[in-house]
Amino acid sequence: MKKTITFIFPMYNEAQNIAPLWKELQSIQKKISNYKAEFIFVNDFSKDNTLKLLQSLAKKEPTIKVLSFSRNYGHQLAVTAGQDLATGDAVVIMDSDLQDPPEVSLDLIQKWEEGYDVVYAKRRKYKTNFIKEKSAWLFYRILCKISSVNIPVDTGDFRLLSKRVNDEMKKYKENSRFLRGISSLVGFKQTAVLFDRKDRLNGNTGYTFLKSLKLAIDGITGFSVAPIRLISLLGAVFAFLSFVIGFSYVIISILTGANISGWASTITAIYFLGGIQLLMLGILGEYIGRIFIESLNRPLYTIDYEESRLK
Ligand code: UDP
């Protein structure tokens, strides 16, 4: 019996990319004809006619499943919904704007056949704007340094997961999801395949600055308590500094008899420490907010329309 490969595509306003994407996927399907292919398209409440196009495609193509959310839940949850529906022996997660070239999935499948459970596609070079590129570069390196699991650098969600990894990931119920961290956390044999990330084919990025920032914060708070440790460390440093400065003032005034004045330095110190304290409270608040959100235990997403239900 043929093994099944499930391909998952999260989609937010990707109407213009559906036809070219499907064309590429058909040629991939031919190249992997010794497998059964299944394609899951998850419409993340697009404002354009992504859903309509997907529905008409699914009518023609029996290998396509379509899911549609009741509101915009974001990329990570769109992929999660695809993972929940996937039936394949391996699951390939890819962006829908052709930035992740579908032919790279052939290399991912090959590595999987060699016995790897997670094969992630690692970016040899980025193709985004300068700020996004540099901030992503820095973010991946900071996260790699401070996280408790080994999250590979320069790697997005473009990856292959074996069925057992996909099934394990379903047990992770957190709302603030950082899938690349979770798939590292699951373990098993993992490896990388290098690729050149292309330009987005049509349309604009759905990852606004705020969405990228949320993902970065989810990545850090979900996989590291280093920011909380930073608070204790900074507290210790400032306590020590204040002791040194205070003690040196005492010595100076004893030795010289000078009456040390300093309105400006006092005010600056108050504002500076006030700022630091608020920042540190903010870091604590991030973790407390996470505890709150996760304690509500809300469902991860709500489905409005599911094509596979119609069959
Ligand atoms: N996406 C989504 N929901 C969103 C934003 C994006 O499902 O709220 C999808 C999008 O259609 C694409 C993938 O997630 O398939 C990556 O998004 P995008 O290409 O906009 O991000 P970038 O590549 O610019 O980081």
Ligand code: MG
């Ligand atoms: Mg993109």
